[in-house]
Amino acid sequence: MTIEQKLKSVVRDIIDFPKEGIVFKDITPILKDPGLCREIVDEYVRQLEGIHIDEVAAIESRGFFFGVLIAQRLNVPFVPIRKKGKLPYKTIAQSYKLEYGEAIIEVHEDAIVPGQSVLIHDDLLATGGTVGAAAKLIEKLGAKVEAVSFLIELDFLNGREKLKACSENIISLIRYP
Ligand SMILES: O=P(O)(O)OC[C@H]1O[C@H](OP(=O)(O)OP(=O)(O)O)[C@H](O)[C@@H]1O
Numbered sequence: 001m002t003i004e005q006k007l008k009s010v011v012r013d014i015i016d017f018p019k020e021g022i023v024f025k026d027i028t029p030i031l032k033d034p035g036l037c038r039e040i041v042d043e044y045v046r047q048l049e050g051i052h053i054d055e056v057a058a059i060e061s062r063g064f065f066f067g068v069l070i071a072q073r074l075n076v077p078f079v080p081i082r083k084k085g086k087l088p089y090k091t092i093a094q095s096y097k098l099e100y101g102e103a104i105i106e107v108h109e110d111a112i113v114p115g116q117s118v119l120i121h122d123d124l125l126a127t128g129g130t131v132g133a134a135a136k137l138i139e140k141l142g143a144k145v146e147a148v149s150f151l152i153e154l155d156f157l158n159g160r161e162k163l164k165a166c167s168e169n170i171i172s173l174i175r176y177p
């Protein structure tokens, strides 16, 4: 089985979560398979070959699962981007819309060294609102979004079109039309 087939066989559809009309992609079964988790990180590293990354920034909460693992494997710092009110030091904030609501994310103002090349990681690309907001935070801190990575991309919500303005390197391991 390819990694794509393995991932598609374990990701669960949860109907009407967290709101009616949403088909929620539940990635928690992936986390129960340590071999698959290793393969996922291997695959990201393979797809990032030739792309220079200084830091990995990932988005609360599901972006954290693989964000830390990718940063460890690349041997670069990890930067948490969190929902409003969770980070203890001075922050900068950005509001955004997502498939099922609105939110504000924040990052510590000293989290990223200006001029660095950053990989933004999240579990899923839907409308692109969340990662678009994360990219604005990275850019406000004077760094460059070198690549963005996801486990899952929902093609029908056209997030990729929105993200093309943020980075030319968009990696997703599985896509749903
Ligand atoms: O592309 P978008 O339309 O912005 O949607 C994608 C975002 O939505 C989900 O996060 P959610 O806000 O549900 O938070 P969670 O990871 O804490 O569950 C998902 O983990 C992405 O971060």
Ligand SMILES: Nc1ncnc2[nH]cnc12
Pocket: 022, 023, 024, 025, 026, 098, 099, 100, 124, 126, 127
């Ligand atoms: N359909 C979906 N499943 C899981 N996470 C999401 N984030 C935004 N849309 C989502």
